Amino acid sequence: MSKLISWPHALAVTRRNAAMYRRTWVLSILPNFFEPVFYLWSIGLGVGAYVAKMRGVPYVEFLVPGLICVSAMNGSSFEATYNVYVRMHYEKMYAVMLTTPVEPEDILVGELLWALIRACMYGGIFLIVTVLFGLTTPLQALRVLPVIPLAGLLFAALGLAFTLRVGSIDLFSYYFTMFLTPLFLFSDVFFPIEERLHGVWLYVAELLPLLHPVRLSRAAFHGGGVSLGTVAWDITYTLGIALGLLSWCRKLIRDRLVA
């Protein structure tokens, strides 16, 4: 049975998370802020001193577009995996929501919106730090802005599907070390993959989800040199995978919560 989503009820779910976050944000935002500082410091000053230039720019500048997407990815991934799991199984939050007019699909949308908000906060803070470091111009920051929720959406959908399908907290560490970490390392963030991969591997690499937001982010930063076709493909891929997974999640969350 397909149920219509009620946006007011979904927003009530999002607001619940926001109300709780208001109590804890000072503590949780600090690492959020320092993480990019440490990255840029270590890699920019350390590794960057040995790497002359990457694609014609100082190494630290090469890193910025990719790391913004990684921040957004981390923000929504934590929210969509550990936090959703805890709310579902330990805190029994969904059990209590379901005693009210809130339906499972509303919970899904509410959590998705919250994961998006978190992704935007993570990615946004990273972006602000790079602006403060003089690594990003205000114009670049403006252009890259839409890529942050797009990356957040993709990894919220992946995380939610994993959490709802697998549903075992012991397996989350696999999700992070066996899935997100390789993505982080091989998705054009640290080195230009098209210069290192050849032949069929270039096509295989297109399967990596993070590659697409990162490439969009680079396009937003550097403008020229990226074909519109590639941009269109990256947007289509990101939205297509996200929406496909979310429609699967709709069924998964109903099966899990209303049995």
Next chain:
Amino acid sequence: MSVSVPASVTAPPRAPAEARSSVPVVQVTGVSKHYDGREVVHELSLHVQPGQCFGLLGPNGAGKSTTLRMIYGVTKPSGGSVRVFGLDVAQDGRRVRERLGVTLQDNVMIDVLTPIENLRVFGGYHLLREPVLSQRIAALVDYLELGSHANVPVVALSGGFKRRLAIAMSLINEPELLILDEPTTGLDPAVRLSLWTKVRELKAKGKTVLLTTHYMDEAERLCDYVVIMAQGRAVCQGTPKDLILTHVGRDAFEVDCSAEEQTQLLQGLTLGSLRSGPRLLVYGNDLAALVPRLHAIAPERAYIARPANLEDVFLAQTGTHLEAGA
């Protein structure tokens, strides 16, 4: 173990006082629930009438919470039908849940937030907006006496306070039907007493109350009508008084004695009796003869003569005690 109930003890069946012409608030008809091939609820039928305090009484694992979840539409029955407010819960779950309130067995609230903030979040699920939301919260804080710690994070509150907050949350939408899953389990006697008062008051205000409990005294004091459940089945249902009179009789007599003493004690009497280890329980409407007889058999023997209760009904019907270790 079984109890033999002589015909003389059985009260004539009375029509329940609640049998009015109005549509039942809850109509459960032949509902079953399987989990992985195991039957947790078996062909259960019950009707909750408007204004009634209706009790589902049974030990842990009897299927009470599962039955409640099927009633508010979050667990799908494997068979049978559930109607609430005359609506099919499977079709109109959202509309049904707009009009009822549920206090779950566990207190589910946001620990880092205060009672007021928790009520505010919960009101959001019902789409309540200002100024109504603040008015309702103020009234509930007042009614459930939450004022003393209304602005303290929930994590620091006592079990009794949290229970009152949980009930306040389930009242935020001014429900017509209030569902309480084990409202007083794990609370101390004084807190239980004050919660009973609240439930009675809510009933007096015209709310229909459906509660589960494994305390027979709670069911007996609060409920107009009870269904006794064991292993997913309704063992019997009726008003507490009728159940007691029908299944055991008005009075109970307890004594530790041997099988020969039992024979002597009950010789020639038509009384219901059952054994639980060394303990003999005798039931009936007139147990006056037992005391002199026991004196004759064993002059020093301690005994208990008391009114029969729902625990006795449960024991007589299932051969087991209601409360573990009782």
